[in-house]
Amino acid sequence: MMKSVKSVLAASVVLALSGCGSDSSSPETGTFTLGVSDSPALATNVTIGFDRVVLKGEQTFVYDVTEEGELKQVNLLEFQGQQVEQLVAGQEVPVGPYQMCIYMKNDVTGSANTSFVIAEEVTKGLVSTSQGSCGVADTDFDAENVKEEGRIFLNKKFDIAVGNNAFVAEFNLAKLQGPKGNKDYWTLKPTDVVTIENVSDVGAIKGNVTAELFADCEIEAGGADVNNRGAVYLFPAGASVAGDEGTVSMADFRTTDGYLDTESAPFTAARVDEEGNYEMGFVVAGNYSLGYTCVAQNDDPDMNDMAEEGGFFFFADAADVTVNLEEVTEVNFAVQ
Template sequence: MKMCKRSVLSASVLLILAGCNSGGGSSDSNATTPVTLSVSDAPLDGVSEVVVTYNKVAFLPLDGSSPLLFDVYKTDEDGNYVDENGAPLPDGDDPLPLSVNLLDFQGSDSKSLLDDQDIPTGNYKLCLFAHDGDHPTYPSYVKETGNGNQIPLTVKGNGKCPQGVGEFENTGTLYFNDTFTVNDQNNDYVAEFDLRRGLKEDSGEYTIQRTSVMLINTVTTGEIEGDVSLATYNGCETDTTSGNGFAHAVYLYEGNVAKADMGTFAGTGNTAPVAAANVVTEDNGLTYEYEFGFVAPGTYSVGYTCTANDDSEEGIVVGENFSIYTSQSGLSVAAGSEVDANL
């Protein structure tokens, strides 16, 4: 069963693109190929919705030709425009921008922004545009668990989209500066949001940092998934002292890493994780599972914790002790593989 995933491509979730080239390339205007671009996420503690409204995607060719700018609209499975309830849009009505609750698309699930759009083959960079929380129509927002408060969400990119595309009012720009290749075979890309790392709250507003969003060609990746036994799950809470409650997660480390060397996002320990996946249940606690989707080929290790809520890039929660409870090391991932690692 596909549950909670993080993209894992290189040292900090992050930067290996399928067909990635470090130098510029030329696109052949006479050869086009279908490209699919989707978005996906992994879950986060304390929020029930993270809704991002997309309106445009720009492909930036490295051969000097003009950027390709596409509008992103809300459609059904057949590509027909629909209203907020999914009903066919009446003739003459303007299509709606696409609002996506990222928490609805986890594991190997993703939501298409462009589906089989013909694009010339070649090397590109990418801009993805999303409404800010102050947009007058269809703003992005976060809904908090418990109180149900809806808080504005702003996407923090790198300013304007280059090559003359520019910016749009009340809209954030996610600029992917790493070159990727649209080839004549496999082009199924996902913009993967790492919310545990990149979703920040400050002064009544949430932001998503550009550095927490990565572009991945899913064709070249594998998966790591597994069960967390009831004995492990319950034992962690029994054996761990926490005044802050518990949050169960599995951390992913690049390489063959021993449990004693597994560190935190806060920077403690010998080896920092590259991603984290929540441990979840769909049968009221009879079984628990986790999954990392879109993992680049290589060797990895996983460590289970029930104190993930005490760890963040800002530091360990004051007065709390984060720890890895159990682990598996030396997991080999190949393109298209599904690696089981039960804990």
Template sequence: MIKFSKSALALVISSSFFLIACDDDSTDSDPVAFSLSVSDAPVDNASKVVVCFSEITLKNEGKEFILPILPSDAGVDECLDQDDLPITENLAINLLDAQGSDSIEISETIDVEPGEYQMRVAVPDFSGSYVMTDEDGDGTDEKVLVEVPSQELKFSKFTVTQGGDANFTLEFDLRKSMNIPNKEGAAWHLKPNGVRLIDNNQAGHIAGIVPEASLCEGEDAATFVYLYEGIELDPKNLGDMYYHAESGDYLGEGEEPVASTEVIAEVQSDGSYEIGFVAIGEYSLALTCSTDLPESSEVLVFEQVIETTVVEKQTAQADFL
């Protein structure tokens, strides 16, 4: 069985996009420079997760702006149509090249007026998006196509204000948004239900150490950190990553995780983890060795729960004992 690591995509998959405002003494009609980047968190059993972007549009009061996609030679080799011919106008991003708090710029900068906007990212059928994963369990990675059911990702409204920096991140959590069909060889579906819009001026990151003695034991054992909003939570009421395959509605019991990520560790050493692009506030982090299957609800057993506070533009250090 193939499963994603319980991790938050700091976008996209966390897609981060930056809105850089003009000086404070400008008038309200002065334009604001707008550009878009992409970032990601790792996924289990996938050596590549490639998304091919074809068009990014912004809408404001009935007006539509095209956000130019940066040119890239990667699209010639990565984004292929049904006849395996290159789709040269698409931009291919391997999400595993930009994990945690890192990001990759994917657009040119354009000027937009201050105001309220919506953004649409087009990922049409046969865009060339794919994952490389050992789907049939033979020890060799195969190419599996990725499709977006609606052929586009639409995001909540956000506001571009005059003065200062207006930096936002679209965070995709693959555990919530990726649906893996039961049929071998069928395209995987990327849905927008696991997307959160983060204001980088009101967000930070979380990173920490897990000591070797607290890491899960066993050849195939994996240690995960789950993130929950709030503090003084009941460990018995912390939910797993269980979502409806089609609607994306949360079906788990208890508190829904904000995100989760696998602890990275070498042999005979402490482990480390990072969760990028988290809105400011108080959070609980829970350490577990429990298996969390995507198609059912599990009661996770947490070895330890700690608390932290995320401050804007900083990385909160949250170490387990």
């Protein structure tokens, strides 16, 4: 297998947040802004109909994000890498720790007016598996026993400080569950799919995969296939394709209890486009490894697909990838 470990620092991303002072005679407050972005799935459209955002702290704040009473529909595939669609802007709240719930409209039918996924030119509904009040009233169950209101509960606490605070809810759509059994719709498990990041704590990764490397990977996969899809996966530092001495093996997405001690679970993945480019936005500053595959379509988020002959595998890796605050790290994959 060919491996590329080229890693160079590219231009910085303007993500700096401006702070502002406060009047000592009044309670300290900060402004809250929330956007949504994604790490892409293999679908061609993943639209979520957003309803409201709830901040839970010592007080509870509810923000209606609908537009003229209609759901705010966002196709997350239009907001990849560092692109963000804003849900809440410049809301003043007391400083302190918070948790957050984002509410979406569940739909099992694939209606174009709510939440849906288009894959292989087929439209199916999309639901969140989480429900709950989060400080606001529940809704009734629909005929399919799936609540119309889906909750995306981000239980990791985060702080709002004096000044401007901008956060991004990052959707790892590679872990969406497709229709299975009697569930003829897509499923979003918030604890697996969504994380929240403060944009002042992150950088980004982008790069290119050459056509030659893609072709070599397809040979390894048994030959060219129109269904083959390239993707770059993000791993903790010290992961490699083969689990060389001193490292652990890069693994696919699967249930959390399905990993061996010798395997490393990926954080997220980014699609490689037709020009060979990929981008990961909102990566927390730190050290990482990257893995490349040309058969991302074979990665079922619930299964160990690497155990299947002719299933899923990584073809190349890049080690010692450093992400710095508010900067973009460029990592290219090529035949060496």
